[in-house]
Structures are given as structure tokens and as C-alpha cells.
Amino acid sequence: AxxxxxxxxxxxxxxxxxxxxxxxxxxxxxxxxxxxxxxxxxxxxxxxxxxxxxxxxxxxxxxxxxxxxxxxxxxxxxxxxxxxxxxxxxxxxxxxxxxxxxxxxxxxxxxxxxxxxxxxxxxxxxxxxxxxxxxxxxxxxxxxxxxxxPQRAPSQFVLDIPSESRDAFSTLVKREAPEAKLNIVPSLRGTITAYGNTRVADLKTLPEGAWFLRGERGVTYSAVLPEGSDLVAGQWWPKDYAGPPLVSLDREAATILKVGVGDTMTVSILGREITARIASLRQVNWDTMGFNYILVFSPNTLAAAPHSLTATIDMEPKNEGKVSRALLGAFPSASIIAVSEVVGQxxxxxxxxxxxxxxxxxxxxxxxxxxxxxxxxxxxxxxxxxxxxxxxxxxxxxxxxxxxxxxxxxxxxxxxxxxxxxxxxxxxxxxxxxxxxxxxxxxxxxxxxxxxxxxxxxxxxxxxxxxxxxxxxxxxxxxx
Structure with a gap:
């Protein structure tokens, strides 16, 4: 009025x-x-x-x-x-x-x-x-x-798979959906406590865009370059690497933190602080709807730590319900996310x-x-x-x-x-x-x-x- x-x-x-x-x-x-x-x-x-x-x-x-x-x-x-x-x-x-x-x-x-x-x-x-x-x-x-x-995203995410059940998980999925493609990666939680010579706890305010410094983040380890990532700086470690801890960092995160290849990152995992040297920088393609981790460690750093597995399953839509029922029956602690519903939203x-x-x-x-x-x-x-x-x-x-x-x-x-x-x-x-x-x-x-x-x-x-x-x-x- x-x-x-x-x-x-x-x-x-x-x-x-x-x-x-x-x-x-x-x-x-x-x-x-x-x-x-x-x-x-x-x-x-x-x-x-x-x-x-x-x-x-x-x-x-x-x-x-x-x-x-x-x-x-x-x-x-x-x-x-x-x-x-x-x-x-x-x-x-x-x-x-x-x-x-x-x-x-x-x-x-x-x-x-x-x-x-x-x-x-x-x-x-x-x-x-x-x-x-x-x-x-x-x-x-x-x-x-x-x-x-993505026009073709994974059908399902499966979280909290026991690490000792990797083979059983793959066998069950292939039995229910023989055409399924699996991508299984280790999954841990960690908190970045320091980068370079800077302690996160000493910062009065976080750098602009540094959302990954707030609380725990997913971390993983891999012997090869993960799917959905492109190496843009440094080198990937050999498959049989057994030296000091190494980590690969997302390029955008490195720009925000003003660190690069050769600098160090300290991450608290299961109550233990691990200081690793940045061996490479990756361009993480977040829009692939796959597994995209800011921090990827060399296998010798985290392989012995208790952890679970996370997987993506790419299969025909007609098999999604059948696979979900079989997985929940065999792995009650696992969580299943239907990616097609997320993409639709x-x-x-x-x-x-x-x-x-x-x-x-x-x-x-x-x-x-x-x-x-x-x-x-x-x-x-x-x-x-x-x-x-x-x-x-x-x-x-x-x-x-x-x-x-x-x-x-x-x-x-x-x-x-x-x-x-x-x-x-x-x-x-x-x-x-x-x-x-x-x-x-x-x-x-x-x-x-x-x-x-x-x-x-x-x-x-x-x-x-x-x-x-x-x-x-x-x-x-x-x-x-």
C-alpha cells in the first residue's frame, strides 16, 4: 500500500x-x-x-x-x-x-x-x-x-565398508550387477593443523576460501593418481615408495594457503599428527561426482592405520534396488547414497x-x-x-x-x-x-x-x- x-x-x-x-x-x-x-x-x-x-x-x-x-x-x-x-x-x-x-x-x-x-x-x-x-x-x-x-555420474556411493571386506564387497556387487564398475578407495578423517610454518590454531581468521581448515576432512591414500584428478605440479610417488610421508594437495587449496611443492602439511589423524612433504599439486575435477580428496597421502603413510572403505558403483538403473538390498543385508554398517537423486535435485x-x-x-x-x-x-x-x-x-x-x-x-x-x-x-x-x-x-x-x-x-x-x-x-x- x-x-x-x-x-x-x-x-x-x-x-x-x-x-x-x-x-x-x-x-x-x-x-x-x-x-x-x-x-x-x-x-x-x-x-x-x-x-x-x-x-x-x-x-x-x-x-x-x-x-x-x-x-x-x-x-x-x-x-x-x-x-x-x-x-x-x-x-x-x-x-x-x-x-x-x-x-x-x-x-x-x-x-x-x-x-x-x-x-x-x-x-x-x-x-x-x-x-x-x-x-x-x-x-x-x-x-x-x-x-x-555430469551426464553419466556413478549410480551409488557406498560409505563405511569394513576394510577387511573389500573382496567380499566386490564379489557381492558383481553377482547382483555383472556390468557394474567399481572404484574403491580408503577413507579416513583428518584435521589440518599446520601448513608450512603456520599453525592453524594461531590464526585469528582463516584465509579467504580456506573452508577445508574448519574441522575434519576426508583424507585417503593411493599408489596411483586418483580418478578425476590431473597432475599439474610435482611428481607422483612410485608404487613401492617407502620413504618419509608424502602428500598430494589440491591446486586451489595450495593457492589459498600459499604453499607449493616442497612445503609441508601437518594433519591430525586418529589423534596423531603426521607431517608430510607436498610432493605434487592436483587439479581436482569436483564436477565428476566421483571421489575428490583435497589431501591424498602416499600408501606407506596411512596403510597401517584403522580405516574403512568408500566405493562408487556405476551400473544399470534396473540393478540399483537389487544391489542396495544385497549390500545392506551383508554390510549393516554401510550407508548408500543414490547419486541419480542428487543429480536430479x-x-x-x-x-x-x-x-x-x-x-x-x-x-x-x-x-x-x-x-x-x-x-x-x-x-x-x-x-x-x-x-x-x-x-x-x-x-x-x-x-x-x-x-x-x-x-x-x-x-x-x-x-x-x-x-x-x-x-x-x-x-x-x-x-x-x-x-x-x-x-x-x-x-x-x-x-x-x-x-x-x-x-x-x-x-x-x-x-x-x-x-x-x-x-x-x-x-x-x-x-x-
Missing amino acids: AYGLLIAFAFAMPPLARARTHPAAAQLRSGVEESRGIDRRSVALVALAGALVVTLALATAREPIFAGAVLGAVALVLLVLLGIGALIRRVSAKLPRPRRPLLRLALSNLHRPGAQTVALVIALGLALTLFVTLAAIQTSLDAEIERAV VRTILDQMATAILLSASVTILAGIAVLVGAIAASRQARSYDSVILKTLGATRRQILAAQALEYALLALTLAALALGLGGLAAWYVITGVFQFGWAPDWSIVAATLGLGALLTLGIGLLGSLPVLSVRPAQALRRL
Whole structure:
């Protein structure tokens, strides 16, 4: 209710102020002269209403800082469009007069007295910018789904398998699902207590992004490079390595901790602190939905420690229920996670995010279309006058409509590049800054959406101009 009252007041005040302060002679000359602004008191009241709207938005927002950033970005875009609209009016007035009558008429419509060029630029620019933003966000989310959600993930995760039951586990799975592919790895829990010369306990605040320093993390050991990892620095230890403890570290974690090959890591496992030298750095491909450990030790370091096993099973969907029942019967302590359900939930969440963005931005697009229709309606009197004069001089309806189509097309072409830049920048911030996803829009779809959006707004503009063409010259001239 408060929003509605404040916005209604802010938009109703300027025309009421003009009606109160402008003399009758100014109203009669409005067709050939620019209308004057409103008085200072009315400007102050409108500004106060706008300030109260912003204050209400920030006070009721769950995240005021983020809401303020959005409002600031919107205000900036509107100011840019306002400036471009004024620039288009000024430039079109100074351009040489084209020889083609329709093009000359289209240009004159951009700068003549009473022209709604600024309002048209704001409406067209806002709508086209949002079309680009939505297309770039949607295609980037689609790319994120393709990249981050694997098309072929393991069917099941099985946790807490007794280490002495490795052969029995493999035999049981192969009996129920002969085509199944298994990946079995040792699983322990450990806490990073030191890296390089730094003790974690001595840190007042953890480094930015160092989530792995909080509490226990999964650790494992392996004689070979684990699946889903790429070696990017250092060397992997030999299969029969029997020297001092070695560890392979995730490259991103090494960057955050500012350590590298040759530095040391201290990890507390089962109450015992183990200091190991960093032998290599790995690029961990977390999106494989397999086993991805930040810390992988050489086998001689942890093989003798008590631990359980963890496995992934890749099999036909028809065998999942049968395998689950057999495993839970044979290994009551094991836990089974159905990966297909998790993948489905991830896809659903990303699709819902895209839908939410589309619905929220559609409100703004509709508002931009409403502004476009309003700008056309505001200039209807002047356009009706022009239409009558042109018809009297012999112009056809098709020629008058073509001149207006040229006018809107010139604006759309001018604003297309701006919309591509502003919309792309907004989408980039949403994808990389808010969602922290990869920036990968499909520019062909973005360009096609921009073109369709331009045609849509042009169509709305021309539909709004049709009533102007129906004015009969004889009736209009008798009213003058």
C-alpha cells in the first residue's frame, strides 16, 4: 500500500503541477513549443516521494546492501538511457536533412517539439537490456548444468565398508550387477593443523576460501593418481615408495594457503599428527561426482592405520534396488547414497533459479513496455496533427506508418549495441558474482533474443500508432 501511494503520488504530481502553473496560452502553444518544467516545490515533493520509496525498499529488504546495489545499478542504467535520449535528440537535430522524405520525417520526429524521444529511449533501452540479460543468464545456467552436472555420474556411493571386506564387497556387487564398475578407495578423517610454518590454531581468521581448515576432512591414500584428478605440479610417488610421508594437495587449496611443492602439511589423524612433504599439486575435477580428496597421502603413510572403505558403483538403473538390498543385508554398517537423486535435485535447483530470474525480470520488461505505450500515448496529439497535415498533402497511411517504423528502427539500432553491453555486464555480474558460476553465454542465442526483442518492441510501438492513422483530416481540421 505504501509503495502504491508513493509511486502514484510521484507520477501524478508533475502533470498536476503543470496544469496548475502553466498559463492557458502555453497550453495552446504546446503543439509547437517545448513544455516548461514544473515548479521547485513540486520537484521537491516528487524527490521526497522517490526517496521514501528507496528508503522503504531498503528498510524492508532481507539484505539491504544487496538491495541498495541493485537500486543503484538500475538508477545508473536509467541515467545512462536518459543521457543517450537527450544526445539522440541533439544529434538528430544537427544531422543534414536526408533527401528521402520518409527518412527525413523519421529524423525530424526525434527532435521536434513534443517529441517523446527520451521516454522512448528509456523504454526501448530498458526492455532490450533486460532481454539480453535474461538470455545471457539463461544460456550461462544451461552451460553450467552441462558442465557441473555430469551426464553419466556413478549410480551409488557406498560409505563405511569394513576394510577387511573389500573382496567380499566386490564379489557381492558383481553377482547382483555383472556390468557394474567399481572404484574403491580408503577413507579416513583428518584435521589440518599446520601448513608450512603456520599453525592453524594461531590464526585469528582463516584465509579467504580456506573452508577445508574448519574441522575434519576426508583424507585417503593411493599408489596411483586418483580418478578425476590431473597432475599439474610435482611428481607422483612410485608404487613401492617407502620413504618419509608424502602428500598430494589440491591446486586451489595450495593457492589459498600459499604453499607449493616442497612445503609441508601437518594433519591430525586418529589423534596423531603426521607431517608430510607436498610432493605434487592436483587439479581436482569436483564436477565428476566421483571421489575428490583435497589431501591424498602416499600408501606407506596411512596403510597401517584403522580405516574403512568408500566405493562408487556405476551400473544399470534396473540393478540399483537389487544391489542396495544385497549390500545392506551383508554390510549393516554401510550407508548408500543414490547419486541419480542428487543429480536430479541439482538440475531442479538450477532450473528453478533460471525460472525465478525470468519471472522477476519479466515484471521489469512489462514495465518498460508500459512506458513505451505511455510515451506513444503522450505524443498522440502531436502525431495526430502531423498525420492530418501529411494526409492533406497527399501522404498515404502506409507512408506515415513507414516513417514511424523508421523512427523506431533507428532508435532500436542505436540502442542495440548499448543493450548488448549493459545487459551482458549485468548478466556477467549475476552469474560470476552472485551465483559464482562460470561465464559461458551462447552469444548466438543472445543476439537472436535481442533481435526478437527489438521486433517485439517495434511491433508494440507501431500498434500504438495505429489509432493516429484513423484520424480523418476533415474532422481534425474543423477542430483547429
